[in-house]
Amino acid sequence: MKALPTTAGGDAGTVTIYDVAARAGVGIATVSRAMNGSAPVADDTRARVLAAVDELGFRPSHAGTSLAARTHAANGIVFPDLSGPYYAEVLLGYEEAASRLGRSVLVLATHGRPDADAAVRDLAGRVDGLVLLGRTVTDETIAGLGDLPVVVVARPVLAGVDSIRTDNLTAARALGEHLAGHGLRRVVLLGSPDESPDVAERWRGVRDGLVAHGVEPTVTPCLFDEESGTRVAAGLLAVRERPDALVCANDEIALGAIVAAEEIGLRVGRDVAITGWDDVMAARHARPALTTVRQPMRTLGALAAEVLDERITKERTTPRHESLATALVVRDSCGLHP
Amino acid sequence: MKALPTTAGGDAGTVTIYDVAARAGVGIATVSRAMNGSAPVADDTRARVLAAVDELGFRPSHAGTSLAARTHAANGIVFPDLSGPYYAEVLLGYEEAASRLGRSVLVLATHGRPDADAAVRDLAGRVDGLVLLGRTVTDETIAGLGDLPVVVVARPVLAGVDSIRTDNLTAARALGEHLAGHGLRRVVLLGSPDESPDVAERWRGVRDGLVAHGVEPTVTPCLFDEESGTRVAAGLLAVRERPDALVCANDEIALGAIVAAEEIGLRVGRDVAITGWDDVMAARHARPALTTVRQPMRTLGALAAEVLDERITKERTTPRHESLATALVVRDSCGLHP
DNA sequence: ATGAAAGCGCTAACAA
DNA sequence: TTGTTAGCGCTTTCAT
Helix, strand or coil: CCCCCCCCCCCCCCCCHHHHHHHHCCCHHHHHHHHHCCCCCCHHHHHHHHHHHHHHCCCCCHHHHHHHHCCCCEEEEEECCCCCHHHHHHHHHHHHHHHHCCCEEEEEECCCCCCHHHHHHHHHCCCCCEEEECCCCCHHHHHHCCCCCEEEECCCCCCCCEEEEECHHHHHHHHHHHHHHCCCCCEEEECCCCCCHHHHHHHHHHHHHHHCCCCCCEEECCCCCHHHHHHHHHHHHHCCCCCCEEEECCHHHHHHHHHHHHHCCCCECCCEEEECCECCHHHHHECCCCEEEECCHHHHHHHHHHHHHHHHCCCCCCCCEEEECCEEECCCCCCCCC | CCCCCCCCCCCCCCCCHHHHHHHHCCCHHHHHHHHHCCCCCCHHHHHHHHHHHHHHCCCCCHHHHHHHHCCCCEEEEEECCCCCHHHHHHHHHHHHHHHHCCCEEEEEECCCCCCHHHHHHHHHCCCCCEEEECCCCCHHHHHHCCCCCEEEECCCCCCCCEEEEECHHHHHHHHHHHHHHCCCCCEEEECCCCCCHHHHHHHHHHHHHHHCCCCCCEEECCCCCHHHHHHHHHHHHHCCCCCCEEEECCHHHHHHHHHHHHHCCCCECCCEEEECCECCHHHHHECCCCEEEECCHHHHHHHHHHHHHHHHCCCCCCCCEEEECCEEECCCCCCCCC
16 A cells, blocks of 8 residues: 655665665664664754655664664563453553553463463563563463563562562451451352462451451352352352352452342342452442452552563662552442441 | 573573574574474474474574564554453453464553554554554554554444444444333433444434434433543433433443432432443443443454454455444343333 | 575664 | 664575
8 A cells, every 4th residue: 555665775665774864865873863862963964864754654663673772662461361350450550551651562361271381481572571460370481581570460479570469468357357247157258269379368368357256267169250150159059058148259259149149039238248359340330239349450550560660671670569458348248237 | 590501602691593503503594494394304403403492491582583574473452442341351352362363462552642643653563463443543544554454443444444343223223212112202312422433323323213213312422431421411310301311322321320310319210211332241230230232342352353364364355344243232221121 | 404694674883 | 973884683595
């Protein structure tokens, strides 16, 4: 389609720095300098160069630049999965911050694939830094990344690697105590703690809060989606001595559990308490509205981008570890509040 | 951290194809051939090369490869915004398909920035193809992308450019007729049609369906988020001759409108009908559950990746235009259904 | 089947 | 201030 003029003998269609240099009557180094401001250039020379750039529609090849400058001006973010509001929000915060810092963003979702480590290593080859969420790759793979700046999010701290997490413990404990305060006794924690270090920590906290009031919860494994929530909760609630509280690992499980409870005629918040985690949009629109824990998801993503950038620019060389506050959001699904 | 052995005199830390070649006792061309299978290599030679690759932990530099091979093995996707479930789902479908096709994914959100066009042009320099959602950039910018494969989603067809859209018209008309069937007369369409060609088409369809039953709707501009939905709906519902139906451009506006209605004591589905568009998770968990139109968001993303890939691989050279079916999902927010 | 060598488009020393 | 030139790490002819 585009048939821009090419001064040098290149194939029409690809304008290189040589074309610009020829057109402006200067050397290629001057073009580079004029465009990047990496060294002083006479005003009128610069003007001529920029005019040529404009006329030819020149845009530097990224491959050439990154090969020569040994930098990619891009960083990656790796998710275990991309579904659900949680990851979407984190990505949103990340992209915003990264692009503000002048870096492109590469996304990768591992979907629990067996070749996830290879995919991440490949991604590592095209970025200046990497953010890794949760259990996406093995510790060995991270170590194998060499000196590539890495920030892990919601994953146990690794020697020398920056990390960002949310403080699950405090809110979890508060949730446990709140539930005990409602007089709930048969509490089931819904969600597999070994799938995610985050969840393990939450269950620890909730249990702490509960035990302080003499209640010992049990754990039932469950995948982190709505459908699983409905299915597992249905099984749990069907028995005679059914639980009077379902504490779910995320809002989607909880929302699914609400469906299961209502299907068998239970009134959520009266006959059974159900709580979630994350405070996604659906949590506040559900009726009864979902008691949950708010995580600063967007901030999490943005902070990851910033922490990573500090490493890439070598503005900082020692590890940084951040923990973001969470907040218990009490609504109606855990019991009546006058 | 990593201190892998380097045979050639390069800086420790970066293993190049020369190191591998030296170690295996072959030329660099043979290493390239052995790794890519681009030409026959003797079995024992290949074995030696691969062993060296393994021992040295060699991983080809992307910049080098893409400069020499004139390809990026990556493609980009540009969103007007990344917030909300709609875009998250589209991205999910896209990433999945793209990575299945062996391509990395670069995301960019324009957030209505004035320099969006420049950002997109920059992105264009590092990918083999681009998916553009909605009104992210001007037609001129797209044309200026030259022969870079481009797929536009939810945007009017452009000469020679592949496009994917959802069929707004059919479901919109059905929605209009359904609403008229409820006996609703004062219908307001909430959402700015000039912001999005998609919305314009929806309003056209809804109006068609309504007018067939003698109802003429009015349009009230509104941004596409929940907070705006609440604010604008509150204003609309406060007047004496208030509307008896609020048809919203997306679910988030609708959910916000429900909040506004309930705040002034109106019963949604009885005193006022409210409908959305997209069928996000919150739509089915809201009470009353939201009547809306389901869009195949994930499929939209996946299809975009596939259509783009056909162009990149030159498997197809003529434009392709797809329209995906949508479905009216009737729940309780538009009126009582026995 | 293999090696030597010529680029790919750019940045950055080094000269002038 | 500017031009020349040597790479950056790879793919791909062209010889052999």
